[in-house]
Amino acid sequence: MRRRSLLTAALTAPLATAGAVGALQSPAQAANWSSSDNWGKWTDGAYTVNNHVWGSGAGPQSIWANSHSNWGVWADHPNTGGVKSYPHVGFDLGRDVWNMGNVSSNHNVTVPSGSGLSYCTTFDVWGNGTDHEIMIWTQWHGAVGAIGSYVTDVNLGGRDWALYQGSNGANAVYSFLARNHTTDSWVDITAHCQWLVANGRMPQVSIDHIAFGFEITSSAGGHNFNCNSYELWT
Template identity: 70%
Template sequence: MKRRSLLLAALAAPLAVAGATFAPPAPAQAATWTSSDRWGSWNNGGYTLYNNVWGGGYGPQTIWANSYNNWGVWANHPNTGGIKSYPNVSYNLGRDVWNMGNVNSTANVTVPSGSGLAYNTAYDVWGNGHDHEIMIWTQWTSNVGPIGSYVSTVTLGGRRWRYYKGHNGGNHVYSFLAESQSTNMWVDITAHSQWLVSQNHMPRVRIDQIQFGWEITSSSGGRDFRVNSYSLNR
């Protein structure tokens, strides 16, 4: 599925890669499924894995998975502005926000570091199809930021989040950025969703897709992103 949100990024000058050819490193052990198709997808255990290279100016990207809770991508996107991809694991909940139950998630990820990187690790929760987008950022590089304007800081699920509200031209976007970033996380998705309604930031919607992955703007030279474990309790 094509992602429609935008990312604001102030990036350094592109790296000189003219004439260079990059290929994903050979895995130490063959994964159950791999795809270099920009729209590649795989169903496993009621979840769908998406390669989802949806933005312009993208480079090569390969997704691999052993299961919905153990997967990753190798991405080599140029050091230019604009989101190139949102590789993710997705589950369709399809419940009214006030009757969605106690939906929460845990994840442990390994992310790259160094120069030539711009990305965020984020949940993407959709309401009423793709009319309302709740983004929950747990970790990101310093050169990216959310859509819209800062509204307030709120405690949800025992953590402090900076809340931003905006619109990307296609849908409303509600972003929560963790005050303390982490690659080992627990997120109360119900608390975020219901808080938005209770504070009149978002109408009462049906919570549909719940996705988790990386919005990648730049990963010059080829970088690995890995989900070591993931659960969606619902």
């Protein structure tokens, strides 16, 4: 899967929940699966859990999973620019945007806070293969921001989002950034996708893949990012 390049437009906000620092947390020791391979992947039914360390200058990262809804990573990426990894859980949908059904998701995560950290918790929804990338950021920390330019604010699923639109040189990117950060969140994915088409921002595409995880730019010293629960309704 193609991924986007260096993030722009610094945005910051405080986080309410902190993760531990250091070696892998105890769930990894008894997890159903774990891996330190950059491209480590584990299948759980219709879902895949992916380590997905892909960026230039990345450090070590290890992933563990008990299921697609309970997993986490320990990441030690240097405090330099550019996304280093996107550990995530993925699901293939393959439906036309106007006939995708009521697709929504609920998640609860535990993330670190402090200086030198840069990351976001985000959905990554792909249309027409990898031609169109819809990102839905539910919270973020440090000097990260969306590709492209600010377009407008929009209320979707009962929440306010700031929409940015641009290109990473390989595909169009549409980023919805939550105006109110939360580590415990429900997201109406269908509403985001269909709003883009109804308002002429994106062509009528097939929504092919839905991913959720942590896009990590820097986590020097080693930090834990945990997905405590995750559900996707399709």
